[in-house]
Amino acid sequence: MNLLHNQAIPVEHDGAVVDVVADIRPAGPDVVLLLHGLSATKESFADITASPALAHLTTCAIDLPGHGRTAPLPSGAHTLEAYAELVVRVVARLAPIRLHVVGHSLGGAVGLIAAQGAKNLVSYTSVEGNLVAEDAGLVSRQIADLELEDFAVNEFHRFVDSLKAAPEADLRAWGEWTATCSPTAVHESARSLVEWSDSGKLVDWYRAMPNTAYLYGSLGDRAEHLVPLLDESTTFAIPDSGHFPMVDNPRALYSALAAIIGH
Template sequence: MNLLHNQAIPVDHGGAVVDVVADIRPAGPDVVLLLHGLSCTKESFAGITDSPALAHLTTCAIDLPGHGRTAPLRSGAHTLEAYADVVSRVVVRLAPRRLHVVGHSLGGAVGLIAAQGATSLVTYTSVEGNLVGEDAGLVSRQIAELDLEDFAVNEFHRFVDSLRTAPEADLRAWGEWTATCAPAAVHESSRSLVEWSDSGKLLDWYRALPRAAYLYGALGDRTRHPVPLLDESTTVAIPESGHFPMVDNPAALYSALAAIIG
């Protein structure tokens, strides 16, 4: 397995250098860029390296600023717009011949924003990504409503502990990822995620992309929203999985992704 861990990709954002930490598996000029969800890390996509159907593609999973091993931004809030700018600059550094963007949850929204200026983009795949207001679930809205100091001092640690002690394997994994994040980044990106989900723009942008697909856990509630608003030919239910199909059923997820990329 040719996997390079923790490769720093330096990019300029707001006049400062951001060292975006990435796991890159080089395999050719076509790149699959993987964007994690709220208070998650690049490790959420670790299983992609075990998918033989994607072995011919370079894969690059990054930690967004304030998440995992990428340091928080030095100035400015951790908004989805800021993340999309960083992602776009990472794409320039990667210089793919053909680009395939995959975003989970918050990462799906970030990928959509970044896709607006990506000339090399061929496919965009949202994995349980935010498209409409209902997709900004209880967790992101509760965090967004809290005062930053209260969240950072008190609620962040309670949130991590509740996830780490959950009976579900995907929630426990989420807890481990969240523990590596900066509380301010989680708080600010939650507020931005709610705003963008409520804006109505994400669904319109998704519909405008020529090759977009939506993958969702069959055990979740996505059949209520946003699946009814999407073309059935672009939606795929991942069996035996919920909000984190990359944890619950990675083989099925990456098999579906390979079929979409083609």
Template sequence: MNEQHYDAWPIGMRTFSRLSVTVKGRPVTVAASASGEGAGDELVVLLHGLGCTRESWDAVVPAVDHRRRWLAIDLPGHGQSAPLPPRQADAIGFHAAVVVELVRQLAPDRVHLVSHSMGTAVALAAAPDLPGGAFITVEGNLVARDCGLISRRIATQSRGTFIRSGFARMRDDLIASPDADARFWGSTWFACADPASIWASAASLVAWCDSGALAERWSRLTDRTYIWGEHTGPPGHLGHLLDGVRVEQIAGVGHFAMIGNPIGLQQAVMRAMAPDGQAST
């Protein structure tokens, strides 16, 4: 049976833990933040994007939620979590398996998945093996075009080249960017990631997007919300994939809504999870 090992202390309204699971015969330890016990058996799992960390969600989590528990993790190779296993061929699938095992240990009746960017691919890969709940994506990867310049730029480099020089070059480019969100991302989150894990995650993400598998999984879901930033612009490239989907715009932000308008994002997430569409706790 998988075990959880806790080394916890309070961080405001949150706790920090190191959680251990076994995935495909390998022990995996990830860093996690949790908030709220919740009155029921609903769990909110927060999944960050490529080169980000669980802290990206800190300002989005409500101080009090009587209905739900919240859990944000550093995916393998990100933040304070251990790197991916060497030469991991399907990093997205591995990340998803970690999420599934963690949720199985917590044994909630219902799981809401809230994801950003690459985290949406992880959530879609994990969703079929989790108790159903709301699926909420913040500008998540669904199709090939969503890979944009970052993940595809990484994936087109060889693994060795990216580890030797590509990672540092991309970090420096982000830090020097005229965009404030990119500078924050590069200096605060991306800089602490494991280069090999970033390359494997990007390569796997591009493969999943290009194959059409993510769009297909997205179309099977029933309770879906797509959130986009005003500065990014409407997600018109998704076309019919947004038919019948709740779509919300977060004012005054681009790709990183959790940086520029965390309260607006929090309210949108809470509305998406509430049965009556109201942002209640």
């Protein structure tokens, strides 16, 4: 199955057209929509195409505005609400018979907001997604606490360089993705992510939704502060992985995802 790179999906936002860039692997009428995390890109889900158990599903990984190959929004802030609105419009263009939403970190929160009221949604899977205040970790809070100019002029490039120089493969990958992002989009979305994580709304919405699943890295801290708040029958630990299981253990991640949505 060929992966179609950099397909622009034009959608309307605030009176302008935004070209949301996507990697689409066409298959059946059911669509798996993949939403990346803070200062990441659609490439974070590249290994999903190697999962035979998901080969019968169309996959669509998008770059949110200001991330990767999708340009920043022409007007308005890069908030989770704005991203969710665009996701809803992208889904309308894709017109799936059955929709599966999968979001990592920030993308998990965006997907959850977008999923409210969705009529064709079959499943929602959060991968290390933000649901409670503790999920907005040190990085997002440090970015949010900075003034935009200071972050854009000074700290953004230091952040990228520190990630690229890290000994861990997942952090180095994150650095490569972050380098393609708009500092303004990263800063504004980090602030929005902290606000939403602190609001208490996300975990309530998650617990009220049917057909949800939460996948988390076994080496991270989600098992301590978040999993006890969820129905443990819907939570799955991805072995030998931290916050980026799609880098640390993609085979196990997509095997778990296939068990959830691959029917």
